[in-house]
Amino acid sequence: MSDAAAAPDQRNVEIKASIPGGVEEFARRVEIAKQLTGTNGEIIKQRDVFFNSPRGGRLKLRYLEAPAPSQLVYYDRPDVAGPKLSKYNKIDVAEPGVLEKILRQSNGTLGVLAKRRLLFIHEQTRIHMDEVTDLGFFMEFEVCLRPEQTLEEGQVIADKLCQIFKIAEADLMTGSYFDALNVKIN
Structure with missing residues (x-):
């Protein structure tokens, strides 16, 4: 078995909502x-x-401003409203332009999404306040699960944050920002 096959996925419980x-x-x-x-x-x-991600999930190259390194991220999560389990893996990328060229040539691109994010950390949760170009204002919770924590434990944390921020059920998103942008454009 290769090292990659043995490495566990990182997990979080995620909620996205429009504002x-x-x-x-x-x-x-x-x-x-x-x-x-x-x-x-x-x-x-x-x-x-x-x-394009031929086996499902989502594959993206995230460009960040220096000094932060860019990242290659693969994630898979169900497209449902409310708290959902997201499994992901990411790696820092030293030469994102070269990697982008390789992935464009091998996989093909779906598109680009730009955003300005305000990141807050509350206990084990990353709170993202996002202004997405051509789409609007959003927020996201990523409850970073410890290996021993269950999905249900993460959902309880996410639900409490929804109450604190007064997120209405109608504002919960099922897919990604990129999915919403594609719907708006097409």
């Missing part, structure tokens, strides 16, 4: 995140290039 009400509602929820975490968050600008 209706524009910049004012986005700012209100940013204030909740600041109060909850006691920080101002970290601004991260991202540009994700999505590639």
Whole structure:
């Protein structure tokens, strides 16, 4: 068995939600995140290039601003509203332009998504406050599961955060930002 086959997937429980009400509602929820975490968050600008993934899931090359390294990310999660298990693997990439060229040639591209993310950390949860180019305002919780934690334990944490941020069920997203952007464009 290869080392790659033996390495366990990383896991998190994820929730994505749109933020209706524009910049004012986005700012209100940013204030909740600041109060909850006691920080101002970290601004991260991202540009994700999505590639065909012949075996399912999603494959993207994430460009980050220096000094942060770019990352190749593969993830698989069901397209359902509410808390869902996401299995993923990622690796830092020193030469993202070369890797992008190789993946374009071998897999083909699906498109590009750009966003400005404000990252907050609350206990074991990454709270993302996202402004997605050509799409709008969103937020995301990633409850990073420890190896011994169950999906249900992560869902309880995610549900509590939904209550704190007053996320309406109607605002929960089933797919990715990229899926929503494609629907808007097409």
